[in-house]
Amino acid sequence: MTPARFQPGDRVKVMKADVPGHLRTPWYIRGHEGEVERICGFFANPEELAFNRHGLPKRALYRVRFAQKKVWPDYAGPAGDTIDVEIYEHWLERA
Amino acid sequence: MSTHHHHDHDHDHHDHAHPTQPDIDGPLTYHQKLEIAIRELMIEKGILSADEVRRTVEAMDARSPAGGAKVVARAWNDPAYKQLLMSDPSKALNQVGVEVGLYKLVVVENTDKVHNLVVCTLCSCYPRAVLGLPPDWYKSRAYRSRAVREPRQVMAEFGLEVPDDTTVRVHDSTADMRYLVLPKRPKGTEGWSEEKLAAIVTRDTMIGVAEARAS
Numbered sequence: 187m188t189p190a191r192f193q194p195g196d197r198v199k200v201m202k203a204d205v206p207g208h209l210r211t212p213w214y215i216r217g218h219e220g221e222v223e224r225i226c227g228f229f230a231n232p233e234e235l236a237f238n239r240h241g242l243p244k245r246a247l248y249r250v251r252f253a254q255k256k257v258w259p260d261y262a263g264p265a266g267d268t269i270d271v272e273i274y275e276h277w278l279e280r281a
Numbered sequence: 282m283s284t285h286h287h288h289d290h291d292h293d294h295h296d297h298a299h300p301t302q303p304d305i306d307g308p309l310t311y312h313q314k315l316e317i318a319i320r321e322l323m324i325e326k327g328i329l330s331a332d333e334v335r336r337t338v339e340a341m342d343a344r345s346p347a348g349g350a351k352v353v354a355r356a357w358n359d360p361a362y363k364q365l366l367m368s369d370p371s372k373a374l375n376q377v378g379v380e381v382g383l384y385k386l387v388v389v390e391n392t393d394k395v396h397n398l399v400v401c402t403l404c405s406c407y408p409r410a411v412l413g414l415p416p417d418w419y420k421s422r423a424y425r426s427r428a429v430r431e432p433r434q435v436m437a438e439f440g441l442e443v444p445d446d447t448t449v450r451v452h453d454s455t456a457d458m459r460y461l462v463l464p465k466r467p468k469g470t471e472g473w474s475e476e477k478l479a480a481i482v483t484r485d486t487m488i489g490v491a492e493a494r495a496s
């Protein structure tokens with residue numbers, strides 16, 4: 187297990203990848219930039235667990251906060267509204 | 282659908298149409314068959330007993346929002362407990378005898394400035410340990426797709442208008458966390474006992490589609 191690469195407050199970008207498998211990164215958030223809200227902990231990789239593999243080493247899981255107006259250009263609410271999504275480290279790059 | 286059913290036997294006829302429950306539920310799906318096959322094999326091999334399976338299902342069905350209501354009510358009445366619930370939910374649940382379950386809980390607090398709403402867009406992840414089984418609408422595609430995209434409209438359809446000067450934070454429960462909303466304590470509940478408070482903390486207030494009310 188390597189230490190978490192990102193810290194709360196860091197700006198990150200979600201990879202825009204279209205790969206097959208059991209993914210926990212929702213389509214709508216791929217390619218978007220947000221801010222790390224917290225490190226949730228380290229977990230076996232669910233993309234591997236789904237295929238009965240051990241999913242080790244454990245991966246850092248983050249809660250990343252995104253501005254709704256950026257995610258949905260037609261978002262009708264105020265600019266401050268946010269969406270938080272849990273994203274595994276291997277889906278994130280520094281923004 | 283026709284408004285009148287033809288029967289080949291004598292029957293008390295009502296002049297209104299009534300819904301019927303089909304006798305046969307339809308063919309089993311692939312995964313239903315798989316579940317039955319594996320369950321029967323495990324019982325046959327003596328790994329599990331039918332009674333153990335039944336008891337587990339019964340225990341899952343018996344979980345209810347009462348666990349969540351209990352911790353919320355205590356947090357409203359006890360600032361130290363609230364702090365613990367926010368910082369270490371597992372420990373806070375243990376303290377009041379609510380089983381933590383498999384997943385890590387994150388508690389998000391509603392205030393005058395922030396309103397939280399929980400959804401799982403990928404499937405139907407839900408804090409079952411504290412809320413029991415999810416309502417059907419929580420698992421519907423309509424809720425799952427719209428709660429992230431137009432949360433204010435969705436909440437309005439539930440009867441909750443969130444003012445524009447309150448930030449709406451949606452939490453998509455995509456991986457290993459489960460979310461519990463700590464609703465705002467309503468005015469007019471000063472001096473209430475924990476039991477009395479717990480009675481107004483409903484399931485929907487802890488998902489975020491409603492606010493707790495004093496009456």
